[in-house]
Amino acid sequence: MKELTPREIVKELDKYIVGQERAKRAVAISLRNRWRRQQLSEELREEVMPNNIIMIGPTGVGKTEIARRLAFLANAPFIKVEASKFTEVGYVGRDVESMVRDLVDLAVAQVRKEMSQRVQEKATRQAEERILDILLPARPAVGPETSVEAGDGDSTREKLRVQLREGKLAKRPVEVEIPVQAFPMIEVFSPAGMEELGVNFQEMISGMMPKKTKRRKMSVEEAQRVLTQEESGKLVDMDEVIGEAVDRVENSGIVFLDEIDKITGEKVKTGPDVSREGVQRDLLPIVEGSNVMTKYGMVKTDHILFIAAGAFHTAKPSDLIPELQGRFPIRVELDSLTTEDFVRILTEPKNALVKQYTELLATEGIETSFSEDAVFAIAKTASLVNERTENIGARRLHTVMTALLDEYLFRAPDPKLKKLKITAEVVEKTLKQVVEDEDLSRYIL
Numbered sequence: 211m212k213e214l215t216p217r218e219i220v221k222e223l224d225k226y227i228v229g230q231e232r233a234k235r236a237v238a239i240s241l242r243n244r245w246r247r248q249q250l251s252e253e254l255r256e257e258v259m260p261n262n263i264i265m266i267g268p269t270g271v272g273k274t275e276i277a278r279r280l281a282f283l284a285n286a287p288f289i290k291v292e293a294s295k296f297t298e299v300g301y302v303g304r305d306v307e308s309m310v311r312d313l314v315d316l317a318v319a320q321v322r323k324e325m326s327q328r329v330q331e332k333a334t335r336q337a338e339e340r341i342l343d344i345l346l347p348a349r350p351a352v353g354p355e356t357s358v359e360a361g362d363g364d365s366t367r368e369k370l371r372v373q374l375r376e377g378k379l380a381k382r383p384v385e386v387e388i389p390v391q392a393f394p395m396i397e398v399f400s401p402a403g404m405e406e407l408g409v410n411f412q413e414m415i416s417g418m419m420p421k422k423t424k425r426r427k428m429s430v431e432e433a434q435r436v437l438t439q440e441e442s443g444k445l446v447d448m449d450e451v452i453g454e455a456v457d458r459v460e461n462s463g464i465v466f467l468d469e470i471d472k473i474t475g476e477k478v479k480t481g482p483d484v485s486r487e488g489v490q491r492d493l494l495p496i497v498e499g500s501n502v503m504t505k506y507g508m509v510k511t512d513h514i515l516f517i518a519a520g521a522f523h524t525a526k527p528s529d530l531i532p533e534l535q536g537r538f539p540i541r542v543e544l545d546s547l548t549t550e551d552f553v554r555i556l557t558e559p560k561n562a563l564v565k566q567y568t569e570l571l572a573t574e575g576i577e578t579s580f581s582e583d584a585v586f587a588i589a590k591t592a593s594l595v596n597e598r599t600e601n602i603g604a605r606r607l608h609t610v611m612t613a614l615l616d617e618y619l620f621r622a623p624d625p626k627l628k629k630l631k632i633t634a635e636v637v638e639k640t641l642k643q644v645v646e647d648e649d650l651s652r653y654i655l
Contacts, residue, residue: 216242219283226279226561227272228554233542236263237280240515240540244284244462247513259512262497262537264470264527265519267544270603273519277466280517286462287317287455293518294472296489306492310502313463314509317455322446329445330438337437338374341430344384345370380431387423388436452506463514467493471520474529490531497537547603552589555604563611571615574622576630583634588614591641614640 214222219238220231227234240261247258265273274290281288291309326333346367373379428436473486473493496502499512518538527541547555556564564580571578580588592606612619614637618630 213245214242214283219280222283223276223279226559227275228551228558229547230272230276230544233265233267233272233276233544236540236542237276237517241280241284244513244515248461256512259499260515261540262516263518263540263542264538265517265542265544266522266527267519268521268523268546268601268603270601270605271544271547272604273544274466274468277464277517277519281464284462284464286464287313287320287459288464288466289313289316290466290468292469292472293467293489293493294469296473296492306489306496307502309465310459310496310509310511310514311504313465313514314455314459314504314506317459317463318451318506321451321455321458322448325446325451326442329442333438333442333445334434336441337434338371340437340441341374341384341433342367342370344386344433345374345379345382345430374430377431380429382430383427384430384433385425385427386433386436387425388440390422390424456506456509459514460510461513465514465516467516467518469520470518470530471522471525474525487531490534494531494533494537497534546601549586549589549593552592552604552607553585556585556589556607563607567611567615571618571622571630574624576618576622576624576627578630578632580632581634584632584637587634587637591637591645594645610641613644 216235216238219241220234223234223238240263243258243261247255250258265276267273277290278288289309289312291312296306370379473489496511497516499510501508501510516538527535527538556562564585568578568580588607588610592610595610596602596606614632617640618627621627
């Protein structure tokens with residue numbers, strides 16, 4: 211993938227996220243700095259730390275979407291975790307190192323998929339040969355007189371190959387020998403923070419078990435799929451996959467720490483609530499840079515990019531412990547969304563809701579159109595409900611659109627409903643009762 215400049219990154223983010231220019235600019239610079247770091251000498255490269263970011267803003271303004279799209283642009287392993295789900299070491303709950311282990315698992319799956327796609331053509335060819343072997347078993351040679359039959363066999367094999375590729379044999383039943391697990395997977399208990407030991411033990415036990423196969427009846431079409439997958443697994447070098455995955459995590463991994471404001475608080479807590487400062491102190495070494503044991507070996511967190519986010523309604527970033535604050539040098543505040551922003555969100559992004567619902571209804575043969583005043587009425591309704599109830603930002607547009615189109619989505623397909631024109635009158639009439647009845651709007655929207 212081409213390395214994008216900061217301006218190109220912002221341009222790509224603009225396709226999906228309306229407004230929030232400061233946040234886009236900050237993440238674009240952080241992402242480009244990772245590429246810049248890779249161009250340095252090895253000695254200096256290790257000294258350049260990532261520009262971790264704290265994004266401050268209410269829910270539904272684009273914090274998660276910015277981080278997610280950034281990871282996609284960088285083709286980087288990405289994980290979103292809620293900081294409030296972690297607990298201090300010594301208490302029941304997930305330990306902070308688990309997010310690094312989860313990130314590595316995701317990276318391994320991502321790299322394995324990429325490498326499987328590279329060998330797909332070869333795997334398909336090998337699977338094809340195995341199916342032809344099943345359809346036309348080789349005849350044992352018993353003397354010179356069998357040489358003509360072998361030639362006939364080659365001719366028959368090629369004819370079968372043509373039929374196989376044309377799909378003429380797709381429904382034909384065949385018996386395929388496939389590998390199976392000799393014994394059921396053993397559940398291994400391991401305390402919090404030591405999940406990888408349980409997995410390693412399972413893998414060790416599995417490796418000692420004899421490899422078994424079983425014959426299964428299936429169609430040629432299904433056999434092609436099963437055998438291609440099996441051949442692909444043989445062609446992919448898992449050591450190479452793990453090496454590449456760990457390298458990606460260490461040099462381009464992104465961890466999105468949501469609800470960071472939920473772990474700010476007093477130094478001493480009473481009752482069942484765990485010390486929030488304790489969670490911060492557990493997070494600190496991971497963000498500062500440490501080695502985390504995973505089932506794929508040690509993983510360094512020094513150059514993972516951490517993007518933290520929170521609404522900070524009752525707290526502020528300065529309430530975090532000073533050491534953790536110091537590891538998030540970049541702070542950007544995201545703007546609350548206005549009715550005009552909602553209009554743009556409904557129509558401008560590549561994945562705009564108006565486009566989504568138009569295409570969804572088109573699958574049922576319904577040609578749908580939204581007038582400009584209808585889009586404004588939807589945006590205005592979302593803003594109004596956000597003011598009256600809990601402000602959930604752009605997420606409110608999803609609930610408003612679902613309530614607006616509920617009848618048509620339920621009726622479809624309907625031979626009487628071929629064209630659907632959504633106007634401001636339709637929006638106001640459909641949503642009038644919901645908006646006016648505050649209890650109902652709380653329940654529905």
